[in-house]
Amino acid sequence: DAGVIQSPRHEVTEMGQEVTLRCKPISGHNSLFWYRQTMMRGLELLIYFNNNVPIDDSGMPEDRFSAKMPNASFSTLKIQPSEPRDSAVYFCASSDKRGEQFFGPGTRLTVL
């Protein structure tokens, strides 16, 4: 198995632009998680899905952030409009019913 796949690995954009991060979970996993990691705040859970349904989005910082999971093999995290304070590493993770979460390599986002 290729593990959790994220794209792009690096993204540099200007303030105000739309950013879309993509994730392909491990096949057969029924839960998907989006995290953000910064030096100041550590690892934060933004939102997670179970069987493609959003369960808890209380970690989403603002309405500028949105996430979708149209099917079991794909999810997106969108930031519109982006701001410099959104600069961070964004991780996607997936898990099966046993709860073992496996992380992707992350997307390093820089908003200028």
Added chain:
Amino acid sequence: GENVEQHPSTLSVQEGDSAVIKCTYSDSASNYFPWYKQELGKGPQLIIDIRSNVGEKKDQRIAVTLNKTAKHFSLHITETQPEDSAVYFCAALRGDIQGAQKLVFGQGTRLTINP
């Protein structure tokens, strides 16, 4: 909700010595406790985990112990090697009836192994 505290935040040991990282949790219903290792520029990697029905689990040089009464669990690394240098995160999980699995992470420990 669950709260996980991790100590120490940084740890430096000599190669070959042992390293111990400790975590406490608040929700007595939590039943799954994984440990992750994160190397520079990479995502967290699951290295060992323990469920609430056992008190200790070992995998080569790595072991985890769980004290449910005291609500704390620890990671033990023996015969440390330079490649053990990384940031380590503990986490706790309370599975809910819907089957959704939400991990709560500790703040992380930066472990440095000195040659």
